[in-house]
Amino acid sequence: MNITPQSIFFQYLEKIQKSKIFFVPTRGNPGDILIRLGAEYALQKANCSITDNLADAEYIIINGGGFFNPYWGDGQNFGNNLLRYYRQNAPNTPLIMAPQTFKFTNDILQEFLSICQISSASIILFARELYSYELLSKLNLPNNVEIKISQDLAFELKDSTFIKDYKKKSSEEYCLLCMRLDKESSFSLMCQLNDYRKKAKNLKLIQPITTKIFAKMQRLTGRWLGNSLYNDIINQFGFTPLTRLHKDIAYTSSLDEYCNAITKSAMIITERLHVGILGYLLNKPVIFISNPNYHKIRAVYEYSMKGTDLFPILYELSSKK
Structure with missing residues (x-):
């Protein structure tokens, strides 16, 4: 299998493990649940400190997936809605968007860029593949936005008892x-x-x-x-x-x-x-x-x-x- 022993996302979790992390799991079909389980497994394996209180959070991590595309949301982009909510309700807290696929229409993109400028607190966008990483790299993003790339979070389950049991x-x-x-x-x-x-x-x-x-x-x-x-x-x-x-x-x-x-x-x-x-x-x-x-x-x-x-x-x- 061509899966790195430790993903870049996991390595980043290890760096912030002592900070209080507010994790946003998101919902969806069983495939989305696999992403959430992968995220939770990585957080646990990295010995991260999780808080359920947004006001106490030193980092916000939004679960990965495929939120930034024109296919879902009935006119309102789900990814932008999540990003806006946590920028507005925790404007000074660094935010991490776990590995995503990005495909923008012009409307979704303009809204996305506007949300990124709500505050100067850092935003780290993880792409889960090279196409999305290159797309983000070509954007004129604010200085507080950083781009990284890491595998889809479901791959984090590779050595888990969940996979071994099945x-x-x-x-x-x-x-x-x-x-x-x-x-x-x-x-x-x-x-x-x-x-x-x-x-x-x-x-x-x-x-x-x-x-x-x-x-x-x-x-x-x-x-x-x-x-x-x-x-x-x-x-x-x-x-x-x-x-x-x-x-x-x-x-x-x-x-x-x-x-x-x-x-x-x-x-x-x-x-x-x-x-x-x-x-x-x-x-x-x-x-x-x-x-x-x-x-x-x-x-x-x-x-x-x-x-x-x-x-x-x-x-x-x-x-x-």
């Missing part, structure tokens, strides 16, 4: 085809269906039935796209055909269900970054489907997983289908 349960029952059903899909058809389902929610009189129809269409489309990709990949690389499990496991009811679906797989083909990362940490053959319009998967793969081994494989789509 490795003990590992089996090879199927090929997991985990295609995104949301607006981060690599396929324009899936993105359109997601938009239609969102609009259907506003049609109050027929909302339940229309939402169910579009949700069903998304699942069927995901299955069709997954089968198409599966056949292409099997033929291209000469892999032995396997029983297939079609499921976007980001919508599972629990983290354990999510992890078990990955643990039982003989191979994983996915558009979801943390499905692939967990599979990688569990030594599963992983094939990432890279969205040509969003660098997240490609960039994290290149920075943290690309190496001499056959897996993981990055399967590039030439254009959005």
